[in-house]
Amino acid sequence: MNVEKNRVIGIDIGGTGTKIGVVDARGKILARDESIVTNAYSTFEEFINAMCGVIERLIKITDSKEKVRGIGVGAPDSNFYTGNIEHAFNLPWKDVLPLARMLSERTGIPVRVTNDANAAAIGEMTYGTAKGMKNFIVITLGTGVGSGIVINGELVYGCDGFAGELGHVTMVRGEDGRLCGCGRKGCLEAYCSATGVARTAKEFLAKTNTPSLLRDLETITSRDVYDAALKGDKIALEVFEFTGRILGEAIADFIAISSPEAIILFGGLSRAGNLLLDPLQRSLDKNVLHTFKGKTKIILSQLPDSDAAILGASALAWE
């Protein structure tokens, strides 16, 4: 008798923790585990063993293995085509790690792998606000800036599996551009990530004597800037104005290229809501090519924070 394969497993591998969940076709997480500390394993093989243990346990809790259609994994610097993690900065194991092959050999379940921003885009398309959309971009605003681009209903992987590095288009050219983690200057990520927001705050504080709640802090995070802005702090509000302006300029360029139906903002910084959206929309309206004016919606992701990473990864396994 054929059992209907109506479950998928989503795994989100992060630099600190790894989350695993069993998900049904409507995006309900039936069982989850967040106990794996990624950097506690000295070899990749031990890490795979730990994941397999958790997967086995979650499958037992929820039902039989026969119902599981596949495993989707979101992992940094991972390649959809090869299923490998390649030279990841934020993981304890270097070189090329054959994630998909090892995991599918051990579990007997098909495995698909992509980076977290692409997983977020597939998650939005499968369970989220992009259901039914054929052309949209998810921009993840976290420690870095990533993106998952969907065109004609398909994710854009490019010729090598690494397309979608919107965080590394150049926004400020020449020597004035901020040094980015990638070694180049002026990247979008250096301005519009959570880290970029904190940097902008420090720059603005250094440039003026304007009183600010942020002056009392020893270290400044984007969360501090957000809290201060909510209290009407002038510098903090200027930081969001600046961040929104640059993101709006970048999005105007992305729209000229792929004319998406929507841009979906995802990740930590997107929780700033209108503090970011208002200046972003003003900047976009000012900078977008006339042909595209008013055509692309800017939307905040509606996937619940705690579930988004597992859901996004799991959505890969339906494909």
Next chain:
Amino acid sequence: MNVEKNRVIGIDIGGTGTKIGVVDARGKILARDESIVTNAYSTFEEFINAMCGVIERLIKITDSKEKVRGIGVGAPDSNFYTGNIEHAFNLPWKDVLPLARMLSERTGIPVRVTNDANAAAIGEMTYGTAKGMKNFIVITLGTGVGSGIVINGELVYGCDGFAGELGHVTMVRGEDGRLCGCGRKGCLEAYCSATGVARTAKEFLAKTNTPSLLRDLETITSRDVYDAALKGDKIALEVFEFTGRILGEAIADFIAISSPEAIILFGGLSRAGNLLLDPLQRSLDKNVLHTFKGKTKIILSQLPDSDAAILGASALAWE
């Protein structure tokens, strides 16, 4: 008896002339006509009549109508989804022109319409240097800068049919940016079109006293700059260096977004060959994100100049 439909018709509607050709499956033009002067017709209907007359004649010369699979048209400001030309700047008739509908009603042959840059991309994929490629971008360097983007083997039209405006990404932000024909400032097109090259030459001449062959000319075209550069003219060589640098910076961003296998340069300015390619490649190598270094080939279109527009348009009709 079923006749094999192994012919297509390609039509290139330009601001001055309109070219029509019957093309076989290998990209051979079996018959062609370039007699239609686009702006000689006061109404769009008269223009359609003229095209239908030519089409009928070309079909008679080459064979029977039953063998014609479809008509593909490349036209400015045209929309693949609707088949309309919408508010074209360079055509004598304004408003929305239902090109595909009128032409297919009159000829009884299916008609597909797109802009010339998209037609060029489909042409390269069908008969040209992009045969077998799934991810590439054609950049047309003519009076303006246009592009046809192919991702996962399909042309990118976006949500409204107008995607691919690479000529209008912003390369120089703020007030220093050159005014572009679109009304915005700093667009790629304002620097890397044939017109942009002539503008750069005038700027460079005004800024210095360096002797130059270009100083003797009353008006300067990109062709003049090319001729002078071939003779070793310092200013002219600097103009190509500058143009290549900006185009390389832009292409570095496009690669970060879609990681294409190749960028194919097409149109008037691409005939400058290594004068443009050398500084472009240097700039690209300097600016591209490390992940993508050396992965994307920069290629000059190999389609013969005189045939490219008809071939590109005709390729639409195979789809």
